[in-house]
Amino acid sequence: MKDIQDGRAFATKLKRCRWILRHNPYESINLQPESASPFAQDFFDLRSEAIIKLKDKTAIQSAQLRQLLSVSKVSLITSISLAAILAYIQRTVVPSSELLVWCLLMVLASLLRAALVYSPQTLRLDDAAAVQARLQKFRIGVVVAGAVWGSAGLLLFPAHHPQYVMFLIFTLAGMTAGGVISFSADLVSAVAFSVLLSLPVAIRLFVTGDHLSEAMGVAVLLYLGFMIASIRRINQNICENIILRIEAAAREGKVRESEERYRLLLSHLPVGIFHYNTDLVITYCNDRLAELLHNSVEHVIGLDMKLVKDQAILPSLRKALEGERSNFEGHYLATYSDAEGWAYITCTPFHDHNGQIAGGIAIVQDITEHKAAEEKINNLAFYDPLTGLPNRRLLLDRLQHALASSARSGREGALLFIDLDNFKALNDTLGHDMGDLLLRQVAQRLASCVREGDSIARLGGDEFVVMLEDLGGHDLEAAAQTEAVGEKILAMLGLPYQLVAHEYRCTPSIGATLFSGHELAKEELLKRADIAMYQAKQAGRNTVRFFDQQMQDAVTARVALEGELHKALDRQQFRLHYQIQVDASGRPLGAEALIRWMHPERGLVPPDQFIGMAEETDLILPIGQWVMDTACAQLKTWQQHAPTRDLVLAVNVSATQFHQLDFVFQVRATVQRHAIDPKLLKLELTESMLLENIEDTIRTMNALKEIGVQFSLDDFGTGYSSLQYLKRLPLDQIKIDQSFVRDIASDSNDREIVGTIIAMAQNLYLDVIAEGVETEEQRQFLQDNGCTHFQGYLFGKPVPVEQFEAMLQPDRAS
Numbered sequence: 001m002k003d004i005q006d007g008r009a010f011a012t013k014l015k016r017c018r019w020i021l022r023h024n025p026y027e028s029i030n031l032q033p034e035s036a037s038p039f040a041q042d043f044f045d046l047r048s049e050a051i052i053k054l055k056d057k058t059a060i061q062s063a064q065l066r067q068l069l070s071v072s073k074v075s076l077i078t079s080i081s082l083a084a085i086l087a088y089i090q091r092t093v094v095p096s097s098e099l100l101v102w103c104l105l106m107v108l109a110s111l112l113r114a115a116l117v118y119s120p121q122t123l124r125l126d127d128a129a130a131v132q133a134r135l136q137k138f139r140i141g142v143v144v145a146g147a148v149w150g151s152a153g154l155l156l157f158p159a160h161h162p163q164y165v166m167f168l169i170f171t172l173a174g175m176t177a178g179g180v181i182s183f184s185a186d187l188v189s190a191v192a193f194s195v196l197l198s199l200p201v202a203i204r205l206f207v208t209g210d211h212l213s214e215a216m217g218v219a220v221l222l223y224l225g226f227m228i229a230s231i232r233r234i235n236q237n238i239c240e241n242i243i244l245r246i247e248a249a250a251r252e253g254k255v256r257e258s259e260e261r262y263r264l265l266l267s268h269l270p271v272g273i274f275h276y277n278t279d280l281v282i283t284y285c286n287d288r289l290a291e292l293l294h295n296s297v298e299h300v301i302g303l304d305m306k307l308v309k310d311q312a313i314l315p316s317l318r319k320a321l322e323g324e325r326s327n328f329e330g331h332y333l334a335t336y337s338d339a340e341g342w343a344y345i346t347c348t349p350f351h352d353h354n355g356q357i358a359g360g361i362a363i364v365q366d367i368t369e370h371k372a373a374e375e376k377i378n379n380l381a382f383y384d385p386l387t388g389l390p391n392r393r394l395l396l397d398r399l400q401h402a403l404a405s406s407a408r409s410g411r412e413g414a415l416l417f418i419d420l421d422n423f424k425a426l427n428d429t430l431g432h433d434m435g436d437l438l439l440r441q442v443a444q445r446l447a448s449c450v451r452e453g454d455s456i457a458r459l460g461g462d463e464f465v466v467m468l469e470d471l472g473g474h475d476l477e478a479a480a481q482t483e484a485v486g487e488k489i490l491a492m493l494g495l496p497y498q499l500v501a502h503e504y505r506c507t508p509s510i511g512a513t514l515f516s517g518h519e520l521a522k523e524e525l526l527k528r529a530d531i532a533m534y535q536a537k538q539a540g541r542n543t544v545r546f547f548d549q550q551m552q553d554a555v556t557a558r559v560a561l562e563g564e565l566h567k568a569l570d571r572q573q574f575r576l577h578y579q580i581q582v583d584a585s586g587r588p589l590g591a592e593a594l595i596r597w598m599h600p601e602r603g604l605v606p607p608d609q610f611i612g613m614a615e616e617t618d619l620i621l622p623i624g625q626w627v628m629d630t631a632c633a634q635l636k637t638w639q640q641h642a643p644t645r646d647l648v649l650a651v652n653v654s655a656t657q658f659h660q661l662d663f664v665f666q667v668r669a670t671v672q673r674h675a676i677d678p679k680l681l682k683l684e685l686t687e688s689m690l691l692e693n694i695e696d697t698i699r700t701m702n703a704l705k706e707i708g709v710q711f712s713l714d715d716f717g718t719g720y721s722s723l724q725y726l727k728r729l730p731l732d733q734i735k736i737d738q739s740f741v742r743d744i745a746s747d748s749n750d751r752e753i754v755g756t757i758i759a760m761a762q763n764l765y766l767d768v769i770a771e772g773v774e775t776e777e778q779r780q781f782l783q784d785n786g787c788t789h790f791q792g793y794l795f796g797k798p799v800p801v802e803q804f805e806a807m808l809q810p811d812r813a814s
């Protein structure tokens with residue numbers, strides 16, 4: 001029902017619109033699409049069309065006017081010529097006064113028309129009023145000319161000379177026909193001209209009264225009627241032609257506009273576009289494509305794609321010519337320039353107006369940067385950025401493939417877990433840059449130790465893994481091959497490294513494990529190789545060890561212990577035991593503070609089992625600080641009692657602790673916090689830690705010396721024991737390692753070493769203390785050779801403070 005109503009309203013409005021168009025093109029039309037119905041939409045379209053037509057009305061009229069003016073000159077000349085001929089012929093049969101009047105009228109009418117035709121005023125096509133005025137003037141000229149020509153039917157009509165009458169009618173008929181042709185662009189002008197020309201002569205013929213004249217009069221009228229009908233049709237055709245021309249011009253303008261718009265759009269698009277014909281010749285390309293190819297648009301257009309250097313894209317281009325949309329992603333190489341990169345190309349068929357495939361359109365996206373980013377991400381995800389070697393992730397992936405391949409071939413493979421010995425020390429002493437340099441050189445050397453199909457990966461830090469594939473089919477054979485590669489790696493990595501100005505030597509510890517098919521998961525294999533490496537470390541480093549189950553159990557236990565060690569400090573499970581140090585007469589000089597871990601289940605855990613672990617995990621820092629605090633607190637207590645006031649307490653300091661940037665500050669803060677005499681605090685340092693960075697070490701030791709603390713060099717004799725550095729270190733004491741003391745009685749070598757150490761210390765004015773003295777014989781020997789201080793079970797084992805203080809009682813001393 002609503003649709004019907006809409007339809008009716010639509011028809012009414014359509015009618016009104018048409019009426020306006022026809023009768024008053026300048027009336028404004030204010031019609032809105034009231035609803036979203038299809039009729040309303042149609043009406044809206046029609047209204048838009050009508051408005052455009054109204055605007056075009058002026059253009060139509062000006063085109064009509066131009067057409068009228070263009071033939072006016074010829075028609076005016078023809079009119080004047082015919083008028084002259086008519087006047088000349090009729091001069092003998094019509095009164096000269098009438099002829100003169102007519103000629104005069106004709107001259108005036110011709111002048112008027114000439115004035116209108118040759119008017120200098122230029123016509124403005126968009127000025128509706130000007131066009132209207134000019135048309136009106138033209139019509140006036142035509143009406144005047146028609147009237148003058150019509151008057152010839154009355155003034156130049158010689159009733160008694162039928163031949164001259166015939167000539168007059170003939171001339172007027174010709175003029176009418178000519179007028180119709182000349183003025184038919186304007187219906188008003190053409191009709192007015194015909195009527196004004198024909199009607200007077202027709203009337204004159206009827207007035208004559210004879211039958212022939214009357215018949216001729218009727219013929220003239222019929223002829224006029226036919227003329228008017230023809231004029232209407234011709235006028236309609238002319239108007240339609242004009243409209244078509246205007247519409248075509250407008251359409252052409254729009255097409256040109258849209259072409260320009262698309263041209264601009266295509267040229268400025270960030271993607272390359274090209275059109276190609278069915279011969280694969282490029283017929284169009286935008287600026288971006290030319291830019292991508294490092295070429296000009298002119299050179300690219302006309303390029304025969306069949307002849308380009310890189311033909312990878314051709315199958316996709318051809319697919320589009322078969323009517324299918326296709327894509328291409330890949331690397332491209334330009335033919336006529338050095339351009340290359342990665343592109344993503346979409347090819348679409350292009351149809352002509354008959355629906356036939358006329359070629360294809362290709363959209364080219366430059367994905368070079370995207371590819372580079374992708375590669376970078378890929379590299380980051382799978383490769384170690386420092387050495388360029390595969391990382392753990394890629395290694396595990398390759399291991400998975402190796403397991404599958406081993407399962408297929410029945411041949412074994414092996415993993416070699418390589419850890420550089422003392423790498424941390426290198427980083428600490430020469431800096432991380434040197435560490436990085438070493439790792440890069442290690443990676444290169446490893447590559448020279450394996451076959452092409454084998455893999456090398458860096459897991460992080462100084463840990464590398466080499467994966468060997470296609471070894472023998474039996475354990476022994478595969479193990480021998482693995483051992484050989486391991487030895488080769490040991491030899492190769494053991495050669496000196498040139499780290500800028502430093503020549504550096506380093507050894508690896510290698511753990512190996514074999515694999516055969518999918519017997520073990522890849523993570524388990526890696527773990528086994530790691531455990532074996534740990535075993536190699538335990539065995540003294542610079543060696544290859546194969547995985548064994550006992551070792552794994554030990555490692556598992558160690559991991560458990562490590563977990564508990566993290567909590568030990570918070571749970572207050574550490575204690576300090578004190579081992580007495582005496583002089584030659586057995587008088588207590590002080591003690592060495594030795595840490596103990598009182599584990600609730602494991603009982604007392606000796607430091608050998610956890611100090612190393614604490615150092616690896618940096619737990620040694622809080623533990624070391626706890627020891628320092630506890631020792632200072634003890635010193636403070638001792639300071640307050642006469643028998644213990646002068647006791648010196650030796651505290652072990654680990655390398656990590658000592659090399660902390662704020663170690664001096666920490667010691668000073670601790671000494672001040674407990675308000676102890678710093679002279680009573682003796683820091684025991686080992687040879688190896690002092691050598692790490694001798695200059696920094698001396699600086700730190702001097703700073704601590706300024707506070708007042710003393711230094712004892714622990715385990716003396718086990719390291720370099722070089723006089724060179726010994727001289728430079730601000731030491732107070734040298735401690736002879738218990739390993740020399742132990743065998744003094746039986747080993748003449750050890751006796752010699754001990755003697756030399758004591759002599760050296762005396763030369764440097766340093767105290768000497770021997771540790772691990774268990775027998776009177778050892779003590780006597782040491783004393784005879786000049787040793788003045790002693791520590792060992794002979795005097796007392798490390799004990800809790802209460803027992804230690806009890807040992808100091810005068811009754812016991814005596």
Ligand SMILES: Nc1nc2c(ncn2[C@@H]2O[C@@H]3COP(=O)(O)O[C@H]4[C@@H](O)[C@H](n5cnc6c(=O)[nH]c(N)nc65)O[C@@H]4COP(=O)(O)O[C@H]3[C@H]2O)c(=O)[nH]1
Binds near residue numbers: 579595608684714774
């Ligand atoms: N067989 C035998 N052994 C004797 C004799 N006299 C002393 N000892 C032992 O020798 C070690 C001396 O300590 P060290 O050389 O500094 O060696 C220490 C030291 O390097 C480290 N350590 C102990 N406490 C600490 C600490 O608080 N901090 C740090 N960083 N390390 C510590 O643990 C190592 C071992 O300490 P301990 O097991 O307490 O072992 C102690 C002690 O119990 C003897 O006559 N015969």
